[in-house]
Amino acid sequence: MKVYNFSAGPSTLPQEVLLEAQKDFVDYQGTGMSVTEMSHRSKAYDAIHLEAIALLKKLMNINDDYDILFVQGGASTQFAAVPLNLLHTKADYMVTGNFAKKAYEEATRFGDINVCGSSEDKNFTYIPEGKAVNIRKDTDYVHITQNNTIFGTRFIDLPDTLAPIVADMSSNILSEVFDVNKYGLIYAGAQKNIAPAGVTIVIVKKDLINSPQAICPTMLMYKTQAKANSLYNTPPCFSIYMAMLVFRWLEKLGGVKEIQKINEYKSKILYDFIDNSDIFQNPVENKFRSIMNVVFRTNNPDLDAKFVKEAAENGIVSIKGHKLVGGMRASIYNAMPVEGVEHLIKFMKKFEMENK
């Protein structure tokens, strides 16, 4: 049975990319070996590595003031790597969800860290703005989680500050056009919008990485990775290869501008349906609704459980919400086709008819 996978991560990848990887899996382009077997110092791998970097640079319009790094350990390792590289006296964190909180807590191990805004008072259903954000003078950086995967919110405007903005974009990198020049650093685990788990993308302004803390492990030093073009040690070659294929797919589709239109359309039809439904609701303040993770629920946890079960029987899988929120969550990343969202809405309609 064909299924639509609404998992929050690892998540669905473009079918064409999977087929292409399958075709080349055993014998990559006549090399007689798989990408999973080849030396990371080989000519064939080097071409993959360089193309992946070049394509990301083009897709996100990244200029030469920034380094693009491919590292390991997931976004969670960046929760430590960021302060270890960028924190000199103090830094401020926006706590807008579970991952944001984890990033904040990890950073407190390394210096003077302050929460400059939080939406915990309303179970993370909005993004604090204006007077609700108090950034300290001379802070080294301001950390935000641009898209809150579990709670289904996203930043629309960046915090008002002259300090470098560090953004966790694990669940929305390449989903809409971002002006990279407004950020000091962007990081993202690959397994939501880019590739299988393994590689973590770091895009960092070159002038921020020259004075890591003395205790920063070599492997976490951005300047070490930058100098070695992310080949200081063995990189996650296969994940980077898959990222390259996904970047090619996105480029062919018309780039980020085009996928943004598709993502806006997918999320709009789903939110419109929820807003007009008699049994489903979404708790997020409209303006801050994520276009990647759409959370919804009925007013009855038993009915939610029934929905999740029957959805699976109808080819809609991994739609259960995170335990912190309950209900359902449809993660509709770049690779989720419009038909997948339409199929979900059709099923929701039918479920509503049968259960209201």
Ligand SMILES: *Cc1c(COP(=O)(O)O)cnc(C)c1O
């Ligand atoms: C999934 C996710 C993480 C955790 O990523 P790992 O790669 O598993 O460490 C962190 N931040 C955000 C916003 C996420 O969506």
